[in-house]
Amino acid sequence: MSIILRQVHYFGILALFSCIFLPVTALSDSFSAKVQDSKGKPVEDAVVALLPESPEIFPKNHEEKTAIMDQVDKQFTPHVLAVRAGTTVSFPNSDNIRHHVYSFSEVKIFEHKLYSKDEKKTVLFDKPGIVVLGCNIHDSMVGYIYVADTPFFSVSDARGNTAINMLPRGDYKLHIWHPRQKAKSSLPFGKITISDAPFKTTLVLKIKSKKKRERVNWY
Numbered sequence: 001m002s003i004i005l006r007q008v009h010y011f012g013i014l015a016l017f018s019c020i021f022l023p024v025t026a027l028s029d030s031f032s033a034k035v036q037d038s039k040g041k042p043v044e045d046a047v048v049a050l051l052p053e054s055p056e057i058f059p060k061n062h063e064e065k066t067a068i069m070d071q072v073d074k075q076f077t078p079h080v081l082a083v084r085a086g087t088t089v090s091f092p093n094s095d096n097i098r099h100h101v102y103s104f105s106e107v108k109i110f111e112h113k114l115y116s117k118d119e120k121k122t123v124l125f126d127k128p129g130i131v132v133l134g135c136n137i138h139d140s141m142v143g144y145i146y147v148a149d150t151p152f153f154s155v156s157d158a159r160g161n162t163a164i165n166m167l168p169r170g171d172y173k174l175h176i177w178h179p180r181q182k183a184k185s186s187l188p189f190g191k192i193t194i195s196d197a198p199f200k201t202t203l204v205l206k207i208k209s210k211k212k213r214e215r216v217n218w219y
């Protein structure tokens with residue numbers, strides 16, 4: 001296992017504050033993690049997903065959601081997008097040139113042939129898994145969509161920070177994924193428990209060095 005988890009529990013003073021200031025009906029709390037490489041540098045574009053151990057923890061009203069995977073300066077933007085299964089993703093083209101977006105990934109195979117700025121293209125991602133995006137015209141374009149089997153996920157920012165708020169209390173399996181990690185699947189990390197205090201942790205992930213935005217085939 002190439003990941004080391006260091007948990008920092010904030011019981012004690014924080015728990016005391018929670019007891020004093022939170023209403024008795026508060027049934028959720030927050031999770032945050034800092035993702036680092038083995039040298040302690042922040043890792044951007046890592047997906048952290050929390051899968052509830054009890055299915056009843058899922059929010060009852062799952063609204064249809066939409067998300068955007070843009071194309072800007074011949075790059076997919078964001079580089080990594082995370083969505084819940086059942087989400088429709090829009091693929092606008094913000095460049096003044098045409099793109100030809102495709103995926104050969106088993107999770108969702110599709111193709112939007114050459115299209116320009118004013119055309120609207122969408123895809124429904126109904127199965128969980130990892131989708132690799134490419135452009136037939138521009139080989140250097142590569143993007144990823146992580147389709148999560150949970151509404152509880154976050155993608156790390158440039159400082160390696162992830163945050164998930166309004167988490168129902170309970171036990172979760174923590175998964176982490178990054179396009180340049182060595183393992184070929186989302187890594188199950190272990191269990192965490194969300195109780196009556198913010199849960200904070202650091203995740204150390206061994207990834208390949210970033211020479212360029214090379215294509216990594218996940219299908």
Ligand SMILES: [Cu+2]
Binds near residue numbers: 136138
């Ligand atoms: Cu293109």
